[in-house]
Each structure stands twice: as structure tokens, then as C-alpha cells.
Amino acid sequence: MTRPILYGAEYSVYVRITRMALAEKGIDCELVPLDIFASEGVPAWYLEHHPFGRIPAFQHAEFRLFETSAIARYVDEAFDGPALQPADARGRARMGQIIGMLDAYAYRAMVWDVAVERLEKEAPDEALIADGLRQAETVLGVLTSLRAQGPWLLGDQLTLADLHAAPMIGYFVKVIEGRDLLARFAGIRDWYARVSLRASFARTDKVS
Numbered sequence: 001m002t003r004p005i006l007y008g009a010e011y012s013v014y015v016r017i018t019r020m021a022l023a024e025k026g027i028d029c030e031l032v033p034l035d036i037f038a039s040e041g042v043p044a045w046y047l048e049h050h051p052f053g054r055i056p057a058f059q060h061a062e063f064r065l066f067e068t069s070a071i072a073r074y075v076d077e078a079f080d081g082p083a084l085q086p087a088d089a090r091g092r093a094r095m096g097q098i099i100g101m102l103d104a105y106a107y108r109a110m111v112w113d114v115a116v117e118r119l120e121k122e123a124p125d126e127a128l129i130a131d132g133l134r135q136a137e138t139v140l141g142v143l144t145s146l147r148a149q150g151p152w153l154l155g156d157q158l159t160l161a162d163l164h165a166a167p168m169i170g171y172f173v174k175v176i177e178g179r180d181l182l183a184r185f186a187g188i189r190d191w192y193a194r195v196s197l198r199a200s201f202a203r204t205d206k207v208s
Contacts, residue, residue, distance in 0.1 A: 004029045004075075007046065008055035009036070010206035013111055014068040015056045016167040021072040021160065023200035025081035069099055072160050084160050091154055098146060098153060098161040101139065102168060109135035110172040118175045133177055140185045147187055151194055158198075166195045170205070 008015035042053035049057035076084040113132025148155035172178035
């Protein structure tokens, strides 16, 4: 089997989502390091893989993809291993809804406005952090309302929704504000404690 190639940086939430999907399928990939924040900028050759210069990008033999959701779905459908998408239309729709919500409303607030702002800035913007926490509270409330009965977000089956949410919340709880807010949502707190024990989560935990 041709070994897939993943372009990106270990610190990236979206690279981690893809790596977790590959790990859950038991697929080894070659990670080609690419830092889009490097002082020299995005290398010109990489724009052939991702015309917008973001990460990750993916290649399996001659087939290339960018956009994390597309890559994760391909990984699930192209390789053997446990299914990471529900078999029924409503389950897949709910999975897509959760992933879309996380991309649109959670990533910026949880990762950048709260965690990165607190961890990386000498003089953090407290107003930005406060706004991010308000948005994160809404996200966690909606995630609570959408979560099905069972160990995972959609019930008994671990899906791409879990793999999408885990790295974002993993970054968020690196700061005390994130941990304190998560603790107020017992169902999501317990889900995170469970998913963080997955081998796929532990092996991809490279964020300092």
C-alpha cells in the first residue's frame, strides 16, 4: 500500500485532526514538516498542494487533497479499519453539523482568541480573551445539546466529529480559563477525559 503523505506542522490543530484519523484507521503516514508562519513565508512549491497556503495538505499516490474535512473523510473511506462515519443519513448529517460548527465558531475563539492569546503574547488582549470565552461557552453549550447518549459525541461510535473536537478542546484547556469553563459542562468534560485517553490522541500530542 502506498504510504500517504501529510504536509503540515505538528503544532497545528487541523494537522492533528488528520493524524488522529489516520491513527484510528491504523495507517502510518509520512509527515512532511511545513511551518506556514516561518519568516520566509510559505514555499512556492507548496502552493501546488494547497493553493491558499494553509495546512494540512494530503497526498495518496497521485491523489491530492486539501481541507481537513475532505481529507478525514477520504481517510475513513479509502482505508480499512473501523468506520469513522455513521452509516445512517441523520448520523452523518449530525456529524457534519458538529464539524461545521467547530470550524466556524470554536476554532478561532478557543484556539486563537483564548489559548494562543494567553500562552503566546507578552501582553494578552484581555478583551479578546473574554470575547473568546463567551463564544466558547456558547459552543460548549451547543455541543452539550447535540451530544447523543453514549461515550462519544454521536453515541456508541467514535466518529470524525470526536476527532475534530478533541484537538481544539485540547488546545483550549492548556490555559486555566479553558479548563475552568470546560469543567462547567460535565458531559463534554467527561467526553474529553475519555477521548484524551485514546492512543491516537496521545501519539499526536506535540503541542507545547
